[in-house]
Structures are given as C-alpha cells and as structure tokens.
Amino acid sequence: MTSAMTAPPLSRTRVTSARTAVFVVFALAGLVFASWAARIADTKVALGLSAGELGATLLAASVGSVTGLPLAGRVSNRLGAGRTVMIGMAVSLVGLIGTGAVVDAGASRGFVMVGLFLVGLGVGLWDVSMNLEGAAVERELATSVMPHFHAAFSGGTVLSALVGAGMSAAGVPLSLHFAGAVVVTVVGAAWALPRFLPQGLELEEPGEAVAGGARERSAWLEPRTLLIGVVVLAAAFTEGTANDWLAVAFVEGHELPTWAGVLAFATFLTFMTVGRLLGTRLLDTHGRVPVLRVSFGLAVVGAALVIFGADWLAFVGAAVWGVGAALGFPVGMSASADDPRRAAARMSVVATIGYVAFIAGPPLLGFLGDRVGVLHALLVVGALAILALSVVTAVREPDGRPVGERPHDPAAGSPVG
Secondary structure (H helix, E strand, C coil), X not given: CCHHHHCXXXXXXXXXXXXXXXXXXXXXXXXXXXXXXXXXXXXXXXXXXXXXXXXXXXXXXXXXXXXHHHHHHHHHHHHCHHHHHHHHXXXXXXXXXXXXXXXXXXXXXXXXXXXXXXXXXXXXXXXXXXXXXXXXHHHHHCCCCXXXXXXXXXXXXXXXXXXXXXXXXXCCCHHHHHHHHHHHHXXXXXXXXXXXXXXXXXXXXXHHHEECCEECCCHHHCHHHHHHHHHHHHHHHHHHHHHHHHXXXXXXXXXXXXXXXXXXXXXXXXXXXXXXXXXXXXXXXXXXXXXXXXXXXXXXXXXXXXXXXXXXXXXXXXXXXXHHCCCHHHHHHHHHCCCHHHHHHHHHHHHHHHHHHHHHHHHHHHHHHHHHCHHHHCCHHHHHHHHHHHHHHHHCCCCCCCHHHCCCCHHHCCCCC
C-alpha cells in the first residue's frame, strides 16, 4: 500500500489552498506564454522574416514542448509535480530572457530558435505537471474545476497580452519586457509551489497498473484515449493558430498597425477566458459532447469573420473564435482523467497528441501564408474543427450523464465554489 493511501486525509482548507496554488501556476504559465506571443509580430519585423521563415522559427518552440512532454511524466513520478513545475519554469524563463536578448541584438534566426526551444522544453514539463496537480486537486475536491484552471491560464495570457500591446506600442525592448515577466513569475511561484498537494497524490497508484499479474496495455493502444487525443489536437490547433498568427493576420491581412494586431489577440484571449469561466455550468447541465459541438462550430464562424469580414467585423470574429476555442483542451484533459487509476498515463498520451498541433501548426500556416497570405491560411482552422466534430463523442462522460444530472454523493462533501 502506498503512502498516498496510508496518509491521513487532507483537510478541506489544505486542498483549497492547493487549488488556489494551481490557479496561480496556470496563470503564470499563461503570462510567460503570452509575453512571447504578444511580441511575435515585433520579432518578425525586427529580424525581417517572411511568413515561412517565421513559421520555421516558431517550430523550435513546438519541438521543445514535445520533447518535454514525455519527460514530464517520468520527472513527476520521481520528483513530484511541484518540483517538476519548478524545473520547467526555470528552463522556460532562461529561454525567454535569451530570446529577448538575441532579438534585441539582431542576432541570427538560429540563436532565436535555441531560445525558443528552451522556452518550449520548459513549458512542456510545466504543462503536464501542473495538469497532473490540477487533476489531483479535482479528485480531492470531488468537483470539476479543470476548466477554471485553464481559465486562469487564459486570464494570465489576457493580462500579459495587454501589457505586451502597451510594450509594443511604446517600443520597449523585448529583453526588458521579458525581464519583468520573469520577476513576476518567480515571485508567484515562490508563493504557490509550497502549497501544492503532498508528493504522490497527483500520481496513479503503481500497483493499480497490474491486474491478475499482467500489466495493463499502454494507453497508446486505447482507442478512446487516441480519439480524445484527436479532439485535443483539433482544439490545440484552433487555439494555437490564433495564438501564433492572429496578430500577424490582422497586421498583414487587414493592414492594421502592430498594436492593433496585438489588441485583436487580446480580444481572442479575453473571450476564451470568459468561455472557460462560464462553460463549466454548461458542461454540467448539457454534457461535454453537445457543448463541444457548439464550441467547434463557433470557432469556425469566428475564423470566417476574421478572414472575410471588414476590420471591425474581424474583431467580432476574434471574440467568437475565442469563445469557440475555450473548452476543447480542458474538456479533453478532464476526459483523459475520467479513470483516476489511469489518469497520468492517459493524460500524457492526450497531451502529446495535442501538442502535435503546435509542431505542425506554425510551419503549415507559414507555408500557406507565403502562398495565399496569412489571413486566408487561417481557413485550415475549419478543416480541423470538422475533424474534431467527427470524433467528439469520444469525450462523453463515462456514465453518459452530465455532472449536474448525476446523483449527489453525500460522502463527497459540499463542492468548493
């Protein structure tokens, strides 16, 4: 029997404190990501990159992230989620500072790619480990909170993108901007990480992987897990395309100034955050499948408005796109953790599949952008949304009923609001 099973139960206050700490860590992850994303257009101009060259440059961060994803589970098993988050933060912050410095110095694109690889590597470690901690907190609370954690990430990106818009408009060097982000992240992490749950609670019990003396098959061979991964892949592409290319599309496609492109990006992030905050009630009432069908449909409509609408309508489209992109990723992560016994293995598989979008997305959009323009390259979002709609039933709740329609278990206690 493991220590997690023999340890005395945690108090509600202790679990609530851990929940707040996870909120903070998700928000800091959003802050770091958007600090870079908000200055992508500035980087393109500073280094004189074409759309294709920018796409290839962004690929370095994607490769770093996917490198970190399979390592995250192993490191978390050995060191715990909190220490793994700390390692991921350290690597990504070093990469962020380095990227800002080399862009400001006008260095070659190769040096920028090294910095972005480190950012991606750190984020990969950080992402899986904070989601594992979030799933553990969710189980301890006996209520769904994962979309709210992802809303905290989105909230961090919104604030960071607004700051980035101001920094871009004022012509602040990237290195100075990123240094401020590093300070905020270090201070926030120093408060949050000691409040994580005790090591081991975020992990599946090692003895549970064995049944009748035979180890269960790999999560990579489970059809439902792979289909959930496809849904997350489409969701990640829908969200990631806007993260990487929306500001550039507004600048080049709608011929707006750089600060207006960043403002469009902030609009997308704001409405994605609202969608995640309000979406939990819709999920509890109507279930995952109907809500995600509407969500992916809204993403298609929003992208079409951005591509084909006038300037003001394109901003409306950014908002609609943000709402449509809100729930796919967190719902997929929750679905992968429906069985706590296999949550860690399945979440790692789903996250890895999802991050393929961050590998393929930047160069694909850059390649298409060189030929049809960045704005029209966003039509790929619709194709991926259709793919997600064809397999979205994979995320259905195990008993087929939304949370709000399930019998209340008095032993679970009252949910923490």
